[in-house]
Amino acid sequence: MTEKWRLFGVAGLAATAAYTANLDSVVNAVCLLAIGLGTVWACFTGPRSFGAEPRVAWRLMALAASSFLVGVLVRPMVEGLDQPLPLLADAATIPGYIMLATFLVILLRWRVSIDRHAVLDGLIFCLAGGLAAALLLAAPAAEIQERDQVQNVLAAFYPLFDVILLLLVVNLTFTARQWPPSLITLLGSLTMLFIGDTAYAIIGTTGRTYASPLLDAPFLMAYALMGVTALHPSVVQLSRPARPPVQAWSVRRVAVLAPASITPFVLLVVIDAPTRGERVTIATAGVLATALLLVRAVFAVRAQTVAQLHTEHQALHDSLTGLPNRLMLGEEIERLLGRATPGGLQRVWVFVLDLDGFKYVNESWGHDTGDQLVIELSRRLRSAAPAAVPVAALGGDEFALAYLGEREGALRLADEISHCFTRPFSIRGIDVTITASVGIASAAPVEYGRFAQVTEALMRDADTAMYRAKSEGPGHTTIFDASMHEEVRERIELEVALRRAIDERQLHVAYQPIVRVRTGVPVGAEALVRWVHPERGAISPAVFIPIAEDAGLIGAIGDLVRRESLRQLGQWRRDGTVGDDFYLSINVSARQLTDRELPLIVSAELLEHGVPARCVALEMTESVLVDPDSTSGRVLFELRELGVQLLIDDFGTGFSSLSYLRRFPVTGVKLDRSFITGLGQSTEDDEIVRAVTAMSYALGLTVIAEGVETRLQRDVLDAIGVTRGQGWLWGPAVPAAEFASHWHVDGAASLHSSLES
Numbered sequence: 001m002t003e004k005w006r007l008f009g010v011a012g013l014a015a016t017a018a019y020t021a022n023l024d025s026v027v028n029a030v031c032l033l034a035i036g037l038g039t040v041w042a043c044f045t046g047p048r049s050f051g052a053e054p055r056v057a058w059r060l061m062a063l064a065a066s067s068f069l070v071g072v073l074v075r076p077m078v079e080g081l082d083q084p085l086p087l088l089a090d091a092a093t094i095p096g097y098i099m100l101a102t103f104l105v106i107l108l109r110w111r112v113s114i115d116r117h118a119v120l121d122g123l124i125f126c127l128a129g130g131l132a133a134a135l136l137l138a139a140p141a142a143e144i145q146e147r148d149q150v151q152n153v154l155a156a157f158y159p160l161f162d163v164i165l166l167l168l169v170v171n172l173t174f175t176a177r178q179w180p181p182s183l184i185t186l187l188g189s190l191t192m193l194f195i196g197d198t199a200y201a202i203i204g205t206t207g208r209t210y211a212s213p214l215l216d217a218p219f220l221m222a223y224a225l226m227g228v229t230a231l232h233p234s235v236v237q238l239s240r241p242a243r244p245p246v247q248a249w250s251v252r253r254v255a256v257l258a259p260a261s262i263t264p265f266v267l268l269v270v271i272d273a274p275t276r277g278e279r280v281t282i283a284t285a286g287v288l289a290t291a292l293l294l295v296r297a298v299f300a301v302r303a304q305t306v307a308q309l310h311t312e313h314q315a316l317h318d319s320l321t322g323l324p325n326r327l328m329l330g331e332e333i334e335r336l337l338g339r340a341t342p343g344g345l346q347r348v349w350v351f352v353l354d355l356d357g358f359k360y361v362n363e364s365w366g367h368d369t370g371d372q373l374v375i376e377l378s379r380r381l382r383s384a385a386p387a388a389v390p391v392a393a394l395g396g397d398e399f400a401l402a403y404l405g406e407r408e409g410a411l412r413l414a415d416e417i418s419h420c421f422t423r424p425f426s427i428r429g430i431d432v433t434i435t436a437s438v439g440i441a442s443a444a445p446v447e448y449g450r451f452a453q454v455t456e457a458l459m460r461d462a463d464t465a466m467y468r469a470k471s472e473g474p475g476h477t478t479i480f481d482a483s484m485h486e487e488v489r490e491r492i493e494l495e496v497a498l499r500r501a502i503d504e505r506q507l508h509v510a511y512q513p514i515v516r517v518r519t520g521v522p523v524g525a526e527a528l529v530r531w532v533h534p535e536r537g538a539i540s541p542a543v544f545i546p547i548a549e550d551a552g553l554i555g556a557i558g559d560l561v562r563r564e565s566l567r568q569l570g571q572w573r574r575d576g577t578v579g580d581d582f583y584l585s586i587n588v589s590a591r592q593l594t595d596r597e598l599p600l601i602v603s604a605e606l607l608e609h610g611v612p613a614r615c616v617a618l619e620m621t622e623s624v625l626v627d628p629d630s631t632s633g634r635v636l637f638e639l640r641e642l643g644v645q646l647l648i649d650d651f652g653t654g655f656s657s658l659s660y661l662r663r664f665p666v667t668g669v670k671l672d673r674s675f676i677t678g679l680g681q682s683t684e685d686d687e688i689v690r691a692v693t694a695m696s697y698a699l700g701l702t703v704i705a706e707g708v709e710t711r712l713q714r715d716v717l718d719a720i721g722v723t724r725g726q727g728w729l730w731g732p733a734v735p736a737a738e739f740a741s742h743w744h745v746d747g748a749a750s751l752h753s754s755l756e757s
Helices: 004-021 025-050 055-078 087-110 116-142 149-174 181-204 213-231 233-239 251-270 276-316 326-339 358-365 367-384 407-419 448-471 484-503 541-550 554-575 598-609 631-642 658-663 683-698 711-720 736-742 748-756
Strands: 347-356 391-395 398-405 425-427 430-432 435-443 477-479 507-516 522-533 537-539 583-587 616-620 645-651 668-671 702-705
Touching: 004 025, 004 213, 025 055, 025 213, 025 233, 055 087, 055 213, 087 149, 087 233, 116 276, 149 181, 181 213, 181 233, 213 233, 251 276, 276 326, 326 347, 326 391, 326 398, 326 448, 347 358, 347 407, 347 448, 358 367, 358 430, 367 391, 367 398, 367 407, 367 425, 367 430, 398 407, 407 435, 407 477, 435 448, 448 477, 448 484, 484 522, 484 541, 484 554, 507 554, 507 736, 522 541, 522 554, 541 554, 554 583, 554 598, 583 645, 598 631, 631 645, 645 702, 668 683, 683 702, 683 711
Parallel strands: 435 477, 522 583, 583 616, 616 645, 645 668, 668 702
Antiparallel strands: 347 398, 347 435, 391 398, 425 430, 507 522, 522 537
């Protein structure tokens, strides 16, 4: 179908040329039928094959083409016959105009192109065109005495039909952002139709309704261009919204409106000895044109004002929630500082809150769900806060509030903020439970000249307090104190150093054994990242991993650890350091699991290093077990199909629901160290571990105990039935060379014996 438009265009030109040559009446009829019926076929089949919408519009266009075709064929046959036979051509043609106008209106509505400014411009142009057509064409045609009066009236109305079409075409051109080929050929088709009708209108002033085939040439060209429009692939773009920003005035608009505005005055000069009725008509049209121009000017000014107000609103408000943004919040804080009474108990309090784990919502359910969550939270915050308290959206998942009052009132407001998170958020049928870390900073009244500086300090300090709250765990609220500045500076320095460490390969992988609880024989190891700073020495993962997550570096670190550990496992398998069933457990972050290419990447790395998929376990937190249909869920299923094991790390500290494990291809869980610490001393911890172990085994999952440090803990785990353990009882994470020397498969038995002795 993509090349048929070319063939149709060539055939249309050939048919038009043959028809214009007037070789024979039969040839003329065949050419006219061929191009006319071809256009009807094109309008019915072309848009449908490309999926162009709306289909009803193109059906109307096909019917209009059929109507015009009948009119063109009939008109030569009825020329000179007695009434009412000559009216048969008009009876076929006039419905075509109605259907063509309806086609254009539907197209404009689908393109969202019916614009008030364009309509006014079209009316001004239509008024000028209608006035000229009425005085120069319609009126002379209507006054012919030798012709039937009904024919005179119809001949007078044809130019007005074209003026209406011109009004719609003006709207189409004034509101087009792009000009695809189909739009150009459509406009060309309507232009040729207008030329043909104008030619017939001119001969109509002499009393004739038909002259020669030459006058039909524009109609054949119109047919050909309409067929090309329907058959070109860009026909699908005609109904797509393409509305450009409203232009109050433009060179293109002025080029059309200026001639239209002076048309009444030109007609006074062109018409020889105008009658009183003609002068009244011209004067009325001139007054209407002037009035429309005035209305157009008023609308242009109003549109400019509305656009300016919209721009100002956008500059001061968050586009997603509609709440004030950081800039406007700063102005509100300065206003509150100005209202505070020096020496009084009132202070200005700023609250900054950031959602805990919001990135997991985006990664698990998609950014649309995250946006809806932010919108719903903005409504709750605005409803919970007093009307006098500004609530602002700082972007992403951060919000801020400003309050003027005493400490007790500020603490009550903090409680109201916390209550916003007590109920789950119902987003698209999903109940999302989330918390927020809140930082609070306050300032006493200050002198007028320092409002801006104090506002900036308040926002910075509240932000600092929020990060301290986040470090203390989800859902915490922290009030700023001066010691936090040093912590912020330290965190920034560590982030910069961490970025350098990744680039300079300061990070390395250490390996901690995973053993059989009863025998102490290693069955695998966990690959853990370690960082030794050249000046600060060893930096704990508990310090730099949260920084890496906040800074977006966790993915790069995870990839580094995975590549290096797979390389190392491949080497150990080749040199006999480990047995064939020895596996390596590697952590993957939620961010990595949103990468659709991760299964392919892991598969390629396994092949590169000669490591069987069954000898690799990927560890993840419970937070990724949310939606099996999410990107993370699909990636997990593909990884499991690859053959790798999937383990839930720190089980019991997140969603803690075994129902999630049934919906995902998980192969095992790692009991969090917080449950292991009290084994043998706390009956409650014993029962929790016993219950989780029993349920996990019932689901066919392996169980690994983390953080085992004492023989008492080991013995209780063995009695419960936990078969695998990991912890300092069997050794810390050590570099690859040290791990190989201590845990070589040949020396495992002797080490086990020493532990038992």
